[in-house]
Amino acid sequence: MVSKLAGVTGPQSESPPESVDLWRVVFTLKRSHGASYGTEPTRDVILIQWNSADGVTGWGECPTFSKTGYVTETTDEAWSELSASLVSTMLTTTGSSTTATAALRDAHIDSVLRSGGISLVDHLGGRRRALQRSVVIASPTHNGDTASINEVISRARRAIDSGAEIVKLKIGPGADIDVLDALAESIGSHRLAADANGAYETCSQLAEVDRIGMRYLEQPFAAGIGWRELAREVAGLETPVALDESIRKLDDVDQVSASGAAKIVSIKPARVGGVESAAELIRRAHELGLGAFVGGMVELAVGRAATLAVASISTLTHPTDLGPSSAYFDRDVSAGLELDDTGGITAPSGPGLGIEPDIAVIQKHAVDHLTIRST
Numbered sequence: 469m470v471s472k473l474a475g476v477t478g479p480q481s482e483s484p485p486e487s488v489d490l491w492r493v494v495f496t497l498k499r500s501h502g503a504s505y506g507t508e509p510t511r512d513v514i515l516i517q518w519n520s521a522d523g524v525t526g527w528g529e530c531p532t533f534s535k536t537g538y539v540t541e542t543t544d545e546a547w548s549e550l551s552a553s554l555v556s557t558m559l560t561t562t563g564s565s566t567t568a569t570a571a572l573r574d575a576h577i578d579s580v581l582r583s584g585g586i587s588l589v590d591h592l593g594g595r596r597r598a599l600q601r602s603v604v605i606a607s608p609t610h611n612g613d614t615a616s617i618n619e620v621i622s623r624a625r626r627a628i629d630s631g632a633e634i635v636k637l638k639i640g641p642g643a644d645i646d647v648l649d650a651l652a653e654s655i656g657s658h659r660l661a662a663d664a665n666g667a668y669e670t671c672s673q674l675a676e677v678d679r680i681g682m683r684y685l686e687q688p689f690a691a692g693i694g695w696r697e698l699a700r701e702v703a704g705l706e707t708p709v710a711l712d713e714s715i716r717k718l719d720d721v722d723q724v725s726a727s728g729a730a731k732i733v734s735i736k737p738a739r740v741g742g743v744e745s746a747a748e749l750i751r752r753a754h755e756l757g758l759g760a761f762v763g764g765m766v767e768l769a770v771g772r773a774a775t776l777a778v779a780s781i782s783t784l785t786h787p788t789d790l791g792p793s794s795a796y797f798d799r800d801v802s803a804g805l806e807l808d809d810t811g812g813i814t815a816p817s818g819p820g821l822g823i824e825p826d827i828a829v830i831q832k833h834a835v836d837h838l839t840i841r842s843t
Contacts, residue, residue: 515830527770578774
């Protein structure tokens with residue numbers, strides 16, 4: 469399917485691309501991704517191919533989900549937004565922070581950096597180094613995961629043995645304390661964190677979880693709660709609180725600091741406007757004395773490479789959630805991003821994202837495709 473760009477310009481550029489290709493692709497996950505908002509057995513995402521006038525192609529990924537709550541739009545909505553609005557508005561909408569516009573912006577940045585032979589790591593002021601990482605595991609019975617406590621402990625021990633610094637357990641009411649206690653005894657509470665994805669309503673529900681003494685508790689309450697109310701709830705917790713879904717823009721980091729609603733923020737580039745916006749949020753968190761780490765959204769290699777570049781910024785204080793491609797997919801869209809001999813993971817160092825997506829693999833997994841031309 470082919471459409472046309474009507475004389476619009478890209479972010480940070482006076483020239484439109486020759487064309488933009490939108491690829492909607494579906495990859496089966498090795499293990500379903502579960503959180504309080506639902507379970508995803510596949511990754512149904514949009515890849516954006518920015519084809520510049522100088523013949524260089526840049527890539528971006530829109531890692532949305534089938535339901536709202538975790539990001540601002542579903543994959544269906546993101547596809548409609550990109551395919552319907554790109555002609556007149558999308559490439560000039562630099563102030564928007566939807567997941568779709570963030571992916572478009574990142575694809576253009578990748579193209580510009582590739583043209584100049586500059587890596588995204590260098591562009592963002594990161595360092596080429598193996599990153600410490602956390603491994604995220606679902607609690608037994610949480611959103612359809614039927615693993616036993618012993619199986620979860622085995623996964624956690626394998627993660628630690630493979631070089632993970634932290635094991636982060638996905639929890640919810642009724643799927644928390646037993647397995648957290650068992651994990652704390654097995655790997656130590658200093659190696660343990662938990663992510664509630666906003667599943668709890670009051671601090672009293674977390675009393676038993678709080679006594680374990682974990683590294684941090686991520687997003688215990690829903691993102692829609694006001695900052696003052698959130699600060700009142702977390703004031704009753706000894707465990708450091710990290711906020712994830714609550715962080716969507718620069719002002720949110722300021723509000724976290726001013727209200728005392730958390731000590732740590734999780735920055736996810738796709739949800740905060742793209743890689744450059746994410747780097748700005750990380751700098752602000754550092755200025756305000758907040759801890760920070762870069763979280764993942766079960767991205768394919770395009771989004772994973774971009775997010776790893778953001779995670780290479782040295783002021784981050786906690787291990788990244790990003791893992792190797794092989795933990796999620798049998799075959800990624802490019803050569804897999806894998807662990808080194810120490811169990812760390814490093815952002816690619818080539819121009820732009822530093823990876824080369826395989827068009828044949830993308831075509832094999834594509835369920836929709838749209839080419840939008842400038843003339």
